[in-house]
Amino acid sequence: xxxxxxxxxxxxxxxxxxxxxxxxxxxxxxxxxxxxxxxxxxxxxxxxxxxxxxxxxxxxxxxxxxxxxxxxxxxxxxxxxxxxxxxxxxxxxxxxxxxxxxxxxxxxxxxxxxxxxxxxxxxxxxxxxxxxxxxxxxxxxxxxxxxxxxxxxx
Amino acid sequence: xxxxxxxxxxxxxxxxxxxxxxxxxxxxxxxxxxxxxxxxxxxxxxxxxxxxxxxxxxxxxxxxxxxxxxxxxxxxxxxxxxxxxxxxxxxxxxxxxxxxxxxxxxxxxxxxxxxxxxxxxxxxxxxxxxxxxxxxxxxxxxxxxxxxxxxxxx
DNA sequence: AGTATACTCCGGTTCTCCACTGGGGTTTGC
DNA sequence: GCAAACCCCAGTGGAGAACCGGAGTATACT
Numbered sequence: 631x632x633x634x635x636x637x638x639x640x641x642x643x644x645x646x647x648x649x650x651x652x653x654x655x656x657x658x659x660x661x662x663x664x665x666x667x668x669x670x671x672x673x674x675x676x677x678x679x680x681x682x683x684x685x686x687x688x689x690x691x692x693x694x695x696x697x698x699x700x701x702x703x704x705x706x707x708x709x710x711x712x713x714x715x716x717x718x719x720x721x722x723x724x725x726x727x728x729x730x731x732x733x734x735x736x737x738x739x740x741x742x743x744x745x746x747x748x749x750x751x752x753x754x755x756x757x758x759x760x761x762x763x764x765x766x767x768x769x770x771x772x773x774x775x776x777x778x779x780x781x782x783x784x
Numbered sequence: 785x786x787x788x789x790x791x792x793x794x795x796x797x798x799x800x801x802x803x804x805x806x807x808x809x810x811x812x813x814x815x816x817x818x819x820x821x822x823x824x825x826x827x828x829x830x831x832x833x834x835x836x837x838x839x840x841x842x843x844x845x846x847x848x849x850x851x852x853x854x855x856x857x858x859x860x861x862x863x864x865x866x867x868x869x870x871x872x873x874x875x876x877x878x879x880x881x882x883x884x885x886x887x888x889x890x891x892x893x894x895x896x897x898x899x900x901x902x903x904x905x906x907x908x909x910x911x912x913x914x915x916x917x918x919x920x921x922x923x924x925x926x927x928x929x930x931x932x933x934x935x936x937x938x
Numbered sequence: 939a940g941t942a943t944a945c946t947c948c949g950g951t952t953c954t955c956c957a958c959t960g961g962g963g964t965t966t967g968c
Numbered sequence: 969g970c971a972a973a974c975c976c977c978a979g980t981g982g983a984g985a986a987c988c989g990g991a992g993t994a995t996a997c998t
Contacts, residue, residue: 681988
């Protein structure tokens, strides 16, 4: 059995990453004020199971993307400016790729090697897209999208 | 519970796809002669569990990428020229993305919508890489790789 | 000081998919 | 007719995703 023994391209974008991004998009507008947001609020706003979101926020905290304030009136806030956090930062820490050995590895057959090379190309292409988007980008895209919605009376 | 209810980017490249590509790379040189190759031979050559490879080849056959010859002295052969089959053709049929509704779908919140848009970008970037490579490309890359191996006495 | 409000840590549960195995059946060449 | 091949279908077992729950800990407010 192999069970993802090879490079195992983590280009798969699960709802885990989507939840994390939704939460960070909620936190982004509150970065300036410095007011923390609670898990419950984020969860109910974006329709995410709160106990699950809790785990994701803990991962983001350990990765240094958010900071937490414990106790009453506590909650979470972004650790950096929303335009200094790329989607790659978020997805890579949630999906946890960077545990494996370097992608420029050697395969046991020449056929496997050329496939590995292509896999690496795909990975880089996907990572490139994620690296060029920041949280602030998405916030502004959402604002623009809402304008469109209003114009079309949706 | 969501369990991949949303678009669920199937950009994930599993060993399933790798096995299928390895098999097709074995078949590619035999396309000109028209001589079929048996599952057992491909499997032992590329170190793939044969009963598993059988399923993958069945999928490829139903997708019209390979043809099968039943009975004694039977086997598999490519249905088209190896330079007319892209890696996207292979991966998409094996990974089976095109079951879902169209990726340009509407999310229930504007935040989810912008994330869907990015997901679509990532998907397209990955698909673009796969679309520009053909089986024949890989065969030639492998040959070149083998030349390098010989030069360096590996 | 006490209490309510939050995060923190740890474990378990269910579901889904991947990777793989096996048992039959059918077609074909010799 | 018989062996060699494909064909179909039905499992198994592990890993991870997507949760739920409880006990503990820090903090603000009164």
